[in-house]
Amino acid sequence: MSRYTGASPRVKAIVDRRAAGRxxxxxxxxxxxxxxxxxxxxxxxxxxxxxxxxxxxxxxxPCHRFIETAARDLSRSNGWLVRQNSDPLTMPVLYRGRRAWLDDAGQVDYCTHLTRMMLHDNVYGDYEQCADCDHQFTTDGGPI
Incomplete structure (x- = not known):
């Protein structure tokens, strides 16, 4: 018998509630x-x-397929994928077009400063620091 390695029904309900079907x-x-x-x-x-x-x-x-196949580097830059040694709680994600952090209770905490992340490959500029959240961004809003 194989073991189940997916999310529990409780966690699925939290994510479904956060997404509101979209x-x-x-x-x-x-x-x-x-x-x-x-x-x-x-x-x-x-x-x-x-x-x-x-x-x-x-x-x-289509978005799931894009993240998994078309643009792995872009997906990592936008937080849709995080590395095995990273904690998703501390990694921002491009959430419906805005930089945000997701918590385990289903809350979305938006960065109030630089909210755009890298939308296309190789869109990098000079670096600056978000004053409130201590995350570094390029001047166009993309992560370092």
Missing amino acids: CEKCGKATASQLHHRRPRGMGGTRRESTNEASALLALCE
């Missing part, structure tokens, strides 16, 4: 798939935090 990337289409910001890897994961609300996004199928 894709958490584009904000327009109906969310139909659950995406792990920190990939589970082959055979799943034993790290419980990988299946917490901060590590999950409700996405439409």
